[in-house]
Amino acid sequence: xxxxxxxxxxxxxxxxxxxxxxxxxxxxxxxxxxxxxxxxxxxxxxxxxxxxxxxxxxxxxxxxxxxxxxxxxxxxxxxxxxxxxxxxxxxxxxxxxxx
Amino acid sequence: xxxxxxxxxxxxxxxxxxxxxxxxxxxxxxxxxxxxxxxxxxxxxxxxxxxxxxxxxxxxxxxxxxxxxxxxxxxxxxxxxxxxxxxxxxxxxxxxxxxxxxxxxxxxxxxxxxxxxxxxxxxxxxxxxxxxxxxxxxxxxxxxxxxxxxxxxxxxxxxxxxxxxxxxxxxxxxxxxxxxxxxxxxxxxxxxxxxxxxxxxxxxxxxxxxxxxxxxxxxxxxxxxxxxxxxxxxxxxxxxxxxxxxxxxxxxxxxxxxxxxxxxxxxxxxxxxxxxxxxxxxxxxxxxxxxxxxxxxxxxxxxxxxxxxxxxxxxxxxxxxxxxxxxxxxxxxxxxxxxxxxxxxxxxxxxxxxxxxxxxxxxxxxxxxxxxxxxxxxxxxxxxxxxxxxxxxxxxxxxxxxxxxxxxxxxxxxxx
Numbered sequence: 001x002x003x004x005x006x007x008x009x010x011x012x013x014x015x016x017x018x019x020x021x022x023x024x025x026x027x028x029x030x031x032x033x034x035x036x037x038x039x040x041x042x043x044x045x046x047x048x049x050x051x052x053x054x055x056x057x058x059x060x061x062x063x064x065x066x067x068x069x070x071x072x073x074x075x076x077x078x079x080x081x082x083x084x085x086x087x088x089x090x091x092x093x094x095x096x097x098x099x
Numbered sequence: 100x101x102x103x104x105x106x107x108x109x110x111x112x113x114x115x116x117x118x119x120x121x122x123x124x125x126x127x128x129x130x131x132x133x134x135x136x137x138x139x140x141x142x143x144x145x146x147x148x149x150x151x152x153x154x155x156x157x158x159x160x161x162x163x164x165x166x167x168x169x170x171x172x173x174x175x176x177x178x179x180x181x182x183x184x185x186x187x188x189x190x191x192x193x194x195x196x197x198x199x200x201x202x203x204x205x206x207x208x209x210x211x212x213x214x215x216x217x218x219x220x221x222x223x224x225x226x227x228x229x230x231x232x233x234x235x236x237x238x239x240x241x242x243x244x245x246x247x248x249x250x251x252x253x254x255x256x257x258x259x260x261x262x263x264x265x266x267x268x269x270x271x272x273x274x275x276x277x278x279x280x281x282x283x284x285x286x287x288x289x290x291x292x293x294x295x296x297x298x299x300x301x302x303x304x305x306x307x308x309x310x311x312x313x314x315x316x317x318x319x320x321x322x323x324x325x326x327x328x329x330x331x332x333x334x335x336x337x338x339x340x341x342x343x344x345x346x347x348x349x350x351x352x353x354x355x356x357x358x359x360x361x362x363x364x365x366x367x368x369x370x371x372x373x374x375x376x377x378x379x380x381x382x383x384x385x386x387x388x389x390x391x392x393x394x395x396x397x398x399x400x401x402x403x404x405x406x407x408x409x410x411x412x413x414x415x416x417x418x419x420x421x422x423x424x425x426x427x428x429x430x431x432x433x434x435x436x437x438x439x440x441x442x443x444x445x446x447x448x449x450x451x452x453x454x455x456x457x458x459x460x461x462x463x464x465x466x467x468x469x470x471x472x473x474x475x476x477x478x479x480x481x482x483x484x485x486x487x488x489x490x491x492x493x494x495x496x497x498x499x500x501x502x503x504x505x506x507x508x509x510x511x512x513x514x515x
Binding site: 001002015016019020022023037038041042044045046047048049050051054056072074075076077 | 410
């Protein structure tokens with residue numbers, strides 16, 4: 001079970017308090033009706049699914065109830081950093097995401 | 100060597116010391132007509148049918164590890180075709196019909212055992228959904244029948260149908276032709292069959308890049324054992340599909356999740372069929388070795404780690420222990436994870452890609468094993484002809500743009 005640091009509650013809590021909410025930084029277009037089908041499909045369905053550092057959303061459903069973002073290594077499942085929604089994706093020092 | 104009673108006797112006379120290897124371990128050639136990436140059941144079946152049905156024998160199957168060592172060797176071996184939508188019924192039933200004659204076709208005992216797959220309903224919603232499945236399947240000529248709790252108990256005696264359960268059994272949908280097969284034997288049988296037809300199976304050979312010419316068409320792959328040229332490349336890499344397709348600058352509508360399974364200590368025959376419960380996340384059958392083979396739901400986060408959280412398997416075991424109180428004192432021997440490639444509609448992607456010469460067969464998610472023969476059969480036809488086989492056509496990559504999804508995600512409620 002992952003231990004996840006909620007940036008709002010400022011504490012590490014077990015994974016079962018959280019809901020995974022998919023890839024982070026997937027922005028919805030302001031006016032979807034202006035998009036062509038490919039761009040809309042890209043937003044709805046296509047994901048980067050990287051083997052390595054993944055930016056993803058979590059929601060602390062059994063805590064503060066808020067969404068936040070995390071960087072996690074999908075090979076080791078190690079959480080590298082969590083940050084509040086709306087903040088830019090942090091740069092990682094090179095050694096942190098080596099296994 | 101053909102496996103037969105006569106050859107068994109002959110080999111027995113020499114103490115079984117002279118059986119030939121089931122497949123060669125050739126050095127990769129510099130060029131092939133077709134390269135299949137991934138030597139799991141689906142990839143090996145693809146190579147087999149390319150050689151057998153389309154006469155394309157200059158084929159290499161590249162595998163980064165050992166053949167059948169990925170999800171083929173990690174699944175819970177359940178076979179059934181009782182899906183809701185016509186497109187799914189077509190492909191899974193195509194596979195089921197191939198399963199029925201596969202051992203003879205391959206001259207290899209894949210231990211296909213149609214012992215019945217029973218899917219339990221625990222609430223009114225389940226009952227309505229499963230009855231809808233039963234009717235849809237019968238319209239399509241696929242066997243599926245509704246059982247009352249008492250009939251379910253008669254078919255599977257260890258089942259607890261007490262009304263006192265947290266999630267009582269309100270009935271079940273039974274596909275009698277469903278069952279299990281020996282997963283390793285499926286990979287080995289297809290590997291041997293393909294090898295005998297001239298296909299090169301190259302293990303410990305990881306693809307590190309996809310080469311394209313100036314027009315963007317595929318011209319080969321880079322591997323840890325050198326460059327291999329091929330005008331047609333079929334990617335059959337399950338959880339690693341996104342990684343491989345990124346080598347051709349393609350993004351996929353796929354996320355990779357860990358899916359766990361576990362087996363108990365072996366016991367005498369006690370469970371005569373496969374029992375699945377989508378609502379409470381439990382799948383169970385008994386292997387011929389006597390182990391109870393138990394499948395869980397996926398973990399919640401994407402991962403390539405081939406492991407998952409213990410609370411997921413605990414949740415499954417709690418459900419099993421309530422449905423089958425007699426199993427409570429069994430010890431579990433092994434627990435593992437596989438990385439499954441999940442699409443938004445929980446249906447596979449089989450066909451061409453925007454890159455000429457690059458084909459993909461992926462997105463089988465949590466339920467790919469049952470489709471192995473059918474998947475390989477239609478994918479081989481797709482590669483050979485350069486256009487989708489009619490059964491594969493609805494499962495195109497374009498469906499995510501056109502919106503013509505095959506939404507088994509909603510249909511199956513949770514898992515496959």
